[in-house]
Amino acid sequence: MxxxxxxxxxxxxxxxxxxxxxxxxxxxxxxxxxxxxxxxxxxxxxxxxxxxxxxxxxxxxxxxxxxxxxxxxPRVLTIGQHFAATNSIIEVTQPHLLRLAERTGESASLAQLDGIDVIYIARVHARRVLSLNVDIGTRLPAHATAMGRVLAAFGGADEVDRIINEGGLPALTSRTVTDPINFRDILHQVRVDGFAIVDGELEEGFLSASAPVRDAKGAVIAAIAYSTSRARQTPEEVARDVLPILREIALDIGSDLAVLGDRPRVLALGARNTFS
Amino acid sequence: MxxxxxxxxxxxxxxxxxxxxxxxxxxxxxxxxxxxxxxxxxxxxxxxxxxxxxxxxxxxxxxxxxxxxxxxxPRVLTIGQHFAATNSIIEVTQPHLLRLAERTGESASLAQLDGIDVIYIARVHARRVLSLNVDIGTRLPAHATAMGRVLAAFGGADEVDRIINEGGLPALTSRTVTDPINFRDILHQVRVDGFAIVDGELEEGFLSASAPVRDAKGAVIAAIAYSTSRARQTPEEVARDVLPILREIALDIGSDLAVLGDRPRVLALGARNTFS
DNA sequence: TCCTGGTGTACGCTGTGCGTACGATTTGCA
DNA sequence: TGCAAATCGTACGCACAGCGTACACCAGGA
Missing domain, CATH: 1.10.10.10 (Winged helix-like DNA-binding domain superfamily/Winged helix DNA-binding domain)
Known part of the structure; x- marks a missing residue:
């Protein structure tokens, strides 16, 4: 049967x-x-x-x-620890994210693509209070986030197709780009520019810029982002003031990764007992 | 057979x-x-x-x-999200931890007991840089941490026995209390005092104070902690300056939990899309 | 008092999941 | 260039792991 x-x-x-x-x-x-x-x-x-x-x-x-x-x-939380322990990128990126957050005074994030979503894998909150729970492990729809667009733009064509077809580009605010052709154009532009800025397409008033992180071979393996509120900055200001820093830091992370290489893992062990 | x-x-x-x-x-x-x-x-x-x-x-x-x-x-990270989503304590505690960290300028944490370890379930880092990865999901041996002692002291007798027998109270620094009788005395004192301070027993120079968080029924369901470096403060200073704040905040969290009760869960849904 | 909605568990059948065994592929070395 | 060693993937037949049906029990509410 x-x-x-x-x-x-x-x-x-x-x-x-x-x-x-x-x-x-x-x-x-x-x-x-x-x-x-x-x-x-x-x-x-x-x-x-x-x-x-x-x-x-x-x-x-x-x-x-x-x-x-x-x-x-709480033991279920430890499962995620294994991801952190097996991805040197997190360890490498943390100080750079901190630097980004300190220089800008806003939140800094690292994410990877998972299907039609991005998942935050590291994050430094703005000291500006009341962050609230966009935290490690959180999923957000890729099509309406700056990091998602960077990862899609520099990822495979099949991943873009999946986001369009499976996800369907739902409108999350009145500004969300929902037209596939328009969306593909935007991704093309991201590929040309080497960054993405998204203004209020995920949530009204939420403004974010993202740049790709590359490994030693030049492959895009993650994206970093700067997030702020439309009330505090315009997209133009972000492009002018923050983008250079963001791209510089993305490159720095890439360099650090290249140094580490896939070489015999050095002890990351002590990390468990390292404190502020 | x-x-x-x-x-x-x-x-x-x-x-x-x-x-x-x-x-x-x-x-x-x-x-x-x-x-x-x-x-x-x-x-x-x-x-x-x-x-x-x-x-x-x-x-x-x-x-x-x-x-x-x-x-x-990165999808393994989302498993942990379900823990956060099912425990109102995290959501409730976050702003209080932030308050604690802001008033003191040091790190604030929330943890629960898991076997012979404590697991961080929420944390706010000191702005003072280079925190480094004592992050959500991290396990630390209960017997040498302030939070572990609070949770053991106010937990069941079987949990204390497990920590002593299964864990064996290993020395992590020269200061670690390793004698079971001594350890039980300390827990007794914690029960009497209503807090714990641990000075360099987990790691040389690491200083931490903890107080229990109680639910509406008065049961201890978690512990919060303040962590600093011995280089910055003495245990006496922590007891004098920080402990009152710590205990006050622990009580505040308890009140908030009591308000929420186990009542029909209100929407925690929007949280996913709430930003700083 | 019954009824509802939860629980634990016994038990026999089925088909899931097991490991052995084999063939294909790659790598290192003579 | 060719052989040996060490990978890999996979086919296959058997055994028993795990399935669901069925029944007993218990607490709370009407």
């Missing part, structure tokens, strides 16, 4: 693992501490299956029970 | 899920981009099994291949 061309999708995929993550991700703001039955409903799995998975995750330390209600434990 | 008391360890645990996480965590600083064979060696799994697991994780978007080498993707 698996004769249909679509069926039999990959015999090389392990159902239980996919189920495990489905359960783990069933914990969200809509259901922060669900019962096993609730998890079963949300995931579409049978209750005994969910129970087995929750017990497994509990044994691994990622969830705990309190009465009938299950909760994530 | 499952008659032996030890054997038959839980039929309610799913092997594949445990294997999946084992593979995911096989990516670390010692092996940032391993081949499938390397992963097999590190995890003790067969190569085809590892291959299936990697393909599964790739399909989920958590790893990618480049040639023969596998790497984590």
């Amino acid at each position: 698996n004769d249909s061309p679509e069926a039999g999708l990959d015999r090389d995929r392990i159902q239980s693992i996919e189920r495990g993550f489905a359960v783990l991700l069933a914990f969200d703001e809509e259901s922060p501490s669900p019962t096993a039955t609730e998890v079963a409903e949300r995931t579409g799995l049978s209750r005994p299956a969910v129970r087995r998975i929750l017990l497994t995750l509990q044994h691994l330390g990622y969830v705990k029970v309190s009465g009938q209600r299950w909760m994530l434990t | 499952n008659d032996s008391p030890e054997a038959g360890l839980d039929r309610d645990r799913i092997q594949s899920i445990e294997r999946g996480f084992a593979v995911l965590l096989a990516f670390d600083e010692e092996s940032p981009s391993p081949t499938a064979t390397e992963v097999a060696e590190r995890t003790g799994l067969s190569r085809p099994a590892v291959r299936r697991i990697l393909l599964t994780l790739q399909h989920l978007g958590y790893v990618k291949v480049s040639g023969q080498r596998w790497m984590l993707t």
Whole structure:
């Protein structure tokens, strides 16, 4: 009965693992501490299956029970640590982001592309208060962010197609560019300019500039960004005052990466015990 | 043959899920981009099994291949987001930590206990530069940190036992308290005082003070901390100048939590699109 | 008192996921 | 240039891991 061309999708995929993550991700703001039955409903799995998975995750330390209600434990945060530990770019970039934030007095970020989103992988907040939670691990739609456009412009054509077709360029404000042709033109311009500035297309009043970070081979592996409020600066001011700094710092990061190379990893170990 | 008391360890645990996480965590600083064979060696799994697991994780978007080498993707960072999204304490605490950091000019942190470690779940860095990567998700041994002692002191007896027996109170500097009896005395004092100050027991020259955060029912659910350098302040100065502020802020957080209650969750949704 | 909605668990069948085994490919060395 | 060693991917058949059905139980509310 698996004769249909679509069926039999990959015999090389392990159902239980996919189920495990489905359960783990069933914990969200809509259901922060669900019962096993609730998890079963949300995931579409049978209750005994969910129970087995929750017990497994509990044994691994990622969830705990309190009465009938299950909760994530802080241990899930450590999974992300492995990403940081395996990407020298984060370590390398941190001081440069700090420098950027200090010279400008605004927020500085580092991000990579993930499907149709960008994900922040490092960030230094503006001292200017009330940052609020655009923090490491946060996803934002690539098409309406300066970093997303830089990463798309210098990434593969398939990634651009995915953003257009899969994502569909939804309007997030009245200013969001939603026309594919227009969008491709913009990306072309980004490729020519070597930077992107986005003004209020993600959120009204939010202004951001981004430049690509290149590895030793010249491949774009991330983007850095400067973010501010339209109330404080115009795009023209950003282009004039901030862009040179931003591009310089992007190049500096590239140089540092080239020095490090993919060479035998030096001890990044002590980092765990290094304090301010 | 499952008659032996030890054997038959839980039929309610799913092997594949445990294997999946084992593979995911096989990516670390010692092996940032391993081949499938390397992963097999590190995890003790067969190569085809590892291959299936990697393909599964790739399909989920958590790893990618480049040639023969596998790497984590930034998507693993989003797993941690679910923890933040399901714990109102983080959201509630952030502004208070900021206030603490601004009033003192040093770093402020929020942590919870995980086994024998504390895990940072929120943090505001000192503007004083070069913080360096004691960041969200970082684990530190509970027995030698102010936050760990607060959480142990106000936690269950089993947690204290675990820290002593499982962890073994290893000396991290010459000052670390390693004697169980001495350690229990200190915890007792913390319980009496309602705070902990640790001076150079985790790392030479590192000085930290911590106070418990209580929920509406009075249960200690986290700890906040103030961290500085011994070069800048003595423990006595911290006790005199900072401790009152720290305890006040811990109480403020508790009040905010009580207000929120476990009541029907209000929208925390917009947070995703809120900027500085 | 029943009813609702949660829980744990026994159990037998199925098909998932296992590892062995093999062929293809690449790399280093003679 | 050719052989050997060490990768890789993958086919395949078997075993048992994990599945869901079914049932018992328990707490709270009507």
